[in-house]
Amino acid sequence: MAYENLAFLIPLLPALAFVITFFVGKKTPYGGGLIPIFAIAASFLISLLITIGLLQNPDQVISQSYHWFAIFNLGILIDPLAAVMLTMVTFVSLLIHIYSVGYMSHDPAKPRYFAETSLFTASMLSLILSDNILQLFISWELVGLCSYLLIGFWYQKPSAASAAKKAFLTTRIGDVMFLAGIIVLFADLFKLVNGIIPEGVYLLRFDEIFSFIPEIAAMNATILGFEVSHLTIITLLFFGGAVGKSGQFPLHVWLPDAMEGPTTVSALIHAATMVTAGVYLVARTFPMFIAAPQSLIIVAYVGAFTALFAATMGIVMNDLKRVLAYSTISQLGYMMLGLGMGAVIGAEAVGVSIFHLVSHAFFKALLFLCAGSVIHAVGTHDMRELGGVAKVMPITAATMVAASLALAGFGIPGTSIGSTGFFSKDPIIENAYLFGEHAGNWFPYIFAIVAALLTSLYIFRLLFMTFAGKPRTNYGGHESPASMTVPLSILGILALVFGAIVVEPFNKFVNSTFVNNFVNMDIPALAEVGNYELVHHAGQEPLLILWMPVIVAVIGLLIAFVIYYQKAIDMSRFVSKDNSVYKLLYNRYYQNEIFTQLFAVKFVYEGLAMAGYHIDRFIDGIVNVISYLIIEAGDSFRKVQTGVIQHYSVAVITGVSLLVILIKLVMEVF
Amino acid sequence: MLPVLSLIVLIPLLFSAFAFLTKTREQARVVALMGTLITLILTLYMYFSFDSSSAAMQFEELASWIPSLGINYHLGVDGVSMPLILLNAIVIPLLILFTWDDVRSTPNRFYGLILAMQGAVIGVFISLDFFLFYVFWELTLIPLFFMVNIWGGPNKRHASIKFFIYTHVASLVMLLGIFGLYFAAWDQTGVANMGIAHLMSQFPMIGSGIARDAIFLALLFGFLVKLPIVPFHSWLPDAYAEAPTAGSVLFILLKIAGYGIFRVILPMLPATGSPDMMITILGLLGSVSIVYGAFLALSQKDLKRMVAYSSVSHMGFVTLGAAGLVTLSISGAMFQQFSHGLIMSIMFMSVGVIQASTGTRIINDLGGLATKMPKLAVIMMLAFMASLGLPGLTGFIAEFMVFTFSYMNVPTFVILALFGVVITAGYHLWAMQRTMFGVYNGKIGKVFDLSNVQTFSMAVIALLVLYFGLNPSPVLDMMITGSNEIVSLMAAMGV
């Protein structure tokens, strides 16, 4: 069909919008906002058409490859996984752009803002539809660049410039691991084809990579005395990249600081672009992870730990946006956990995890846009100064409640009643239960369930402190303009009903990602490569387990209600500088001190760089000493020139005589 | 047919003489611009009629010069040299435009030296005779020495003499190597011949392994000092930092050492006594330079010295790629030379503008310049991003190719070098944050943004960085052909 040929326009239109807006943005309507909106809307339409086409015929995966340079290609791959991601990203990004027209209306640097956000979107779209790992990496880096530019959008603020730098550097650590993974992978592939690459074959294309999985898994390397499969190394390095981009422990430190940018940028980063890239990477290369069970387990552990770890910090933050930031980290942990559960249920894990990704995108974008709406109206994001906002901003408050219900995952198991988050998060927790039962390892499940409790607690704490009760300070305020409330309402409705409607077909659709005309992976066979067996999900968990996530969510809601609405429990004993648990949480486990002060400043800068500085002084010193010695030698040697002509003549005569004798001797020898 | 190669060397040298004879700044710069533009046109003509799929020397010119010593006037280009000639021909006219409005003493000499430099550097790239090669090689020293010595910073005398003596000593060692090779080949064949290709082909025939190693190491030393590579780099920060902006850019365009490694060192490598050890030396020095240069750049307080050290770091990729020994790693190293020339030109121009505008280069004394110098901020950001290896810009293509393809031969060194990548990002962002972002430092006083000619010349280079980053094939394809030829020479050499 014709629209397949338009696939290349999906990233190209926003990229063009970037160029136009960057150079002549001031002269276009809405401070440069209109062109990006139209471009992204067009991308959204194309994505939607392609998705619908794919839904009707899941075998018609779009795959186009073009030669780029040397033996690498650029290409487009739109399979079910990419299609849903494309649709989600363009849709959320479109709403955020529309919302931004209102939100950024007072900022003089609007054209730059819209240029950078459209480049951000373009990079993310190009990341999603790459058909090879190199193009994915390139877009991955461009996404990082845009986040750097946008977090540092108000670059005059030192804290913003510093947060931008931190985000770029932290993710860069992950990026280098990702790059290392690509390098190792390529070397293995190159070896497997004996260095012979026919014209038109691109080794880094996903279908080529996947076709060599068993061979790569059979290659072993010995690291620190352990025998490790190359596939495990490669997947772990890829996951290292995902850890950086998706804010998993321990590289999550940049994400809360990323709040320094405009709130819309936070929404873009946390919902549509950037952080989901890591999850997408793992999902995209999922067949590799399936054949490397150790990596998959590590993905699950890191995800589960991050989910809980971030949630604990979420409950003590007082900044509206920071609570949401920790919530994002926590939810990303769930997505990683969901992918890690592929160790039990195989490719279905991708569907479950990506569904959580999409539903999270909706309600997290909504949460941020609501927060933005509040901040826009009242000018502060400290929850202790707010309260009773619901009276001033009813639409915002209503949508916020919808988003919170989705985040906490309210719903009734066994029926099709429930918020989007219920349908997306609960399967992950149930899979963790299945994993516990199967592997006898209950950590992921326990972490996930405790995190669910904390999630509900912190989000309702936020809701009660901000929207309920009486204002704690004098803030003016008004409901936001339509350009802001309309996107809010659309997202609010989606957060409530999207899950119930699409969960079944969605999972089925995404699960067909690895079996189609592009790749045809036998997932259980890959599990055999990794020496384990998959369980076939039958949904026969005890009723209690099905209800468990909802029960803890309700408990969380009740605790928040009692403490922050009724104020029945005095929290001042807990919330004080003397309480070491509170201090630990409030100071975010001293990560900032450890990472920035101890590692970056003390170790890398003052330690290594300054050591290098002194070594360099030493090397330079050697050069200078050599030149000094030569000068000194000349200085003492020149005393030979006495200025007495007779001395010179004696020297000449002696020299000539010696020369004659020497020649005579030499002549006699030969 | 037009003797293009002779022309692109002679025209800059001729115009250099004209420039020396001019009386005023206006005349000097017009003469300089004309000379470089004619060179550019000729180079573009050559580039577009160049057959990038052919490994043979093209536009070859051969005339006898000193027959009794076997010295010929022999010129030619192939995929190894063409991109570097193009780089010089493009950047130098832009450099002259960049300095268009600068007021300085004796402008006639200034522009005369720039032109002389262009002729000498292009001469090195197209010489196919070792004698001619060495003549041009040494000729490049003179303009750079005077550039630093006359228009340099406060420490210019020390820096210029250090640079001159250090690299000159290395060149002399290299000359010894050339003579060793020349006389050994003369002994074997009974024919005197200074031709590079001839001497290369005779190298494996030299009987004694020690002699081969000595010749190889002498040549290698000459190239490594000029490149430069740690630990022979200590002339570089002083020279780069003390040179005027135009001088720093000329230093950057001095890509002759890397060229020598591809043209001379690599084909000889398999025939040395212990090729494995030589590869280890190249790879180790390369990756150490990458990491070490990055740490040193991080520790600098002076923006220009930081950029100078980042140049050391980037040069590590050249030897690391060379140590990879496969076609694509060598092409990656060649592309790194090309890309580095473009990127660092903008970096040094940016630093020059900052210094001229604010009167300081100390990073901590700057701050918030982006508000006052938006045009510079955008271009400088692009250069910094390219320098830290952001995809979509030239730096990434080179780094990616070097890493990926060297990994197959020298994995340990590639892994070591990867650590440098994070540090590289660190010092670039740190410098960007301290100079461009944050609150505008009121102590700096009134600053001015780029003038129109400056914007033009920097923007053209920036667009090239972007263009070749998105579409490297126009130069990369000929580099691949060139490195293929090198690899086949190496295979023929392997005993």
Add this chain to the structure above:
Amino acid sequence: MIPLNWYLALSAIIFSIGLYGFISQKNGIRILMCVELMLNAANINLVAFSSYNDDMSGQVFALFSIALAACEAAIGFAIMMSVYRMRDSINLDELNLLRW
């Protein structure tokens, strides 16, 4: 006919006298005279060999050498004159401005 060795001996004696004077004297004029002696000793050699080998080129060289010696003497004495005007002495030990 007088044997060649006699000429060579004469030449060696004159050369040695010249050399001795060149080393031992301090007066500039004397040194110049000693240089002339050494040159003439060489000339004798040239002429002697030329005559014994029946090759005229030796005599031609001797003529060259004499002409050169004349020039050298003229310049040498001129320098000595001007040195004497400036310093009131032609003691070469005192002319050591360029030492070291």
